[in-house]
Amino acid sequence: MLKRYRYRVYPTPDQEQCLARVFGCVRVVFNDAVAARNRARETGDVYSGRAELSAALTAAKRTPERAWLTEVSSVALQQSLADAEAAYRNFFDSLKGRRKGRKVQAPRFKSRRNATQSARFTRNAGFGLRKVGRDQGMLRLPKVGEVKTALSRDLPAAPSSVTIIREADGRYYASFVVDVAAMPRRTPKHATAGIDLGLEHLAVIAYNDGTSEKVQNPRHLKKKLAKLATAQRELARRQKGSTNREKSRRKVAVLHRKVRETRLDHHHKLARRIVDENQVIGTETLGITGLARTRLAKSVYDAGWGMLIRLIEEKAAEAGRTLVKAERSFPSTRLCSACGTIGEAQPLHVRAWTCRCGALNDRDINAAVNLLRVAAGHAETQLNACGGKVSPTPAPAHPDETGTTLSTAA
Numbered sequence: 001m002l003k004r005y006r007y008r009v010y011p012t013p014d015q016e017q018c019l020a021r022v023f024g025c026v027r028v029v030f031n032d033a034v035a036a037r038n039r040a041r042e043t044g045d046v047y048s049g050r051a052e053l054s055a056a057l058t059a060a061k062r063t064p065e066r067a068w069l070t071e072v073s074s075v076a077l078q079q080s081l082a083d084a085e086a087a088y089r090n091f092f093d094s095l096k097g098r099r100k101g102r103k104v105q106a107p108r109f110k111s112r113r114n115a116t117q118s119a120r121f122t123r124n125a126g127f128g129l130r131k132v133g134r135d136q137g138m139l140r141l142p143k144v145g146e147v148k149t150a151l152s153r154d155l156p157a158a159p160s161s162v163t164i165i166r167e168a169d170g171r172y173y174a175s176f177v178v179d180v181a182a183m184p185r186r187t188p189k190h191a192t193a194g195i196d197l198g199l200e201h202l203a204v205i206a207y208n209d210g211t212s213e214k215v216q217n218p219r220h221l222k223k224k225l226a227k228l229a230t231a232q233r234e235l236a237r238r239q240k241g242s243t244n245r246e247k248s249r250r251k252v253a254v255l256h257r258k259v260r261e262t263r264l265d266h267h268h269k270l271a272r273r274i275v276d277e278n279q280v281i282g283t284e285t286l287g288i289t290g291l292a293r294t295r296l297a298k299s300v301y302d303a304g305w306g307m308l309i310r311l312i313e314e315k316a317a318e319a320g321r322t323l324v325k326a327e328r329s330f331p332s333t334r335l336c337s338a339c340g341t342i343g344e345a346q347p348l349h350v351r352a353w354t355c356r357c358g359a360l361n362d363r364d365i366n367a368a369v370n371l372l373r374v375a376a377g378h379a380e381t382q383l384n385a386c387g388g389k390v391s392p393t394p395a396p397a398h399p400d401e402t403g404t405t406l407s408t409a410a
Helices: 013-043 050-061 064-071 074-096 221-239 243-275 297-303 306-317 362-383
Strands: 003-009 117-121 128-133 136-141 145-151 163-168 172-179 192-199 202-207 212-216 278-283 322-325 350-356 360-362
Touching: 013 050, 013 064, 013 117, 013 145, 013 163, 050 064, 074 117, 136 163, 136 192, 136 350, 145 172, 163 297, 163 306, 192 243, 192 306, 202 243, 202 362, 212 362, 221 243, 221 297, 243 278, 278 306, 278 362, 306 322, 322 362, 360 362
Parallel strands: 192 278, 278 322
Antiparallel strands: 003 145, 003 172, 117 163, 128 136, 136 145, 163 172, 192 202, 202 212, 350 360
16 A cells, blocks of 8 residues: 655755745646646637647747756656646546545646645656665755755655655655555454544544543644734734745744644544554544534534544554444434434534433433444444355255155045
8 A cells, every 4th residue: 555654854045946946847837737728628629638738848848938947857847747637637527426525626727825835756757765864864856956854764665756845834845655565453452443523522432342432622723723813913914025924924834834733643643543442443424514614614624533534544444454434314423322213413512312211322422332333233244244155055865864745636
């Protein structure tokens, strides 16, 4: 399976200028591809394919207006064309219903003012990574040079590509794509578990041995709201285009980065623990996009449910565990885990409700138990799944076996 390993890199001022040139050329090539497609749509012509766009790029390098494209690696430019092609493929698949999820819009032009800039180099570019000391390495990039890299851990195999990323706060990162084998994990503590996601508690986990656990919601964004408000007020007062405005913009970007990285670290650790301790995991299917249109939008995005489910799914696939997602229509909260009766919908402030059978159900634990049973049912189905022919083969009757006497009516 493919995994990403991300490291921070420290380019020199000259290398930052080289990387800025790479980002600009990659952006121009992508925008040229989008512009060519837009012209074809307006005039009714056939869309240019990857080969035609690549030939147009080669011809543009020979013109005085685009001669500066030769100053960067051609591999990064070709990968930009591949990104444009993939974006249009996703757009058309979304229109025709071949792509799952919400509709994808047509690709738009990239701006130099975008917070994040990136460029990708494949193995054909001849990049290389070597270790020069403890937790230190040098990343060689074509027409950029060797860039200092913080190697917090070694790569398990040779990478197939590397993406250089410059984020809004000015930090640079190198993201490697590596093909790794599945990692064998230790025997899980529990056979099945059900996870109910929420806002008061980030996750409520019910195990097959009858125990349950509530994971508090850290609310990473809420803890930084006061500092963010101060930094954003300062940014709003700065004159556009000034040096002080750029400093204030970076302050806001740094605060957002701390929130994002703290949330990601917490979700990685929680997902790893859940996957290591359980063989089959049951979760609910949430309409996060719809919930984000309500007054709870900020809290929903702060919780990061989608990120947590994605990490559990990835780690489960790597470790050989099974993740079962209940249908979106499954009434995990309203279904009584004691008698199976579906009760009425309760407002969010009601954290416990009494079923007509007399059972007092905690809202979150009840939902987690129901999701546990969904996971347990999937595990039972897998255990008793139909495989080859299991019926006994016909055997001849024993000679001494008593038969049935046929009589004819007189």
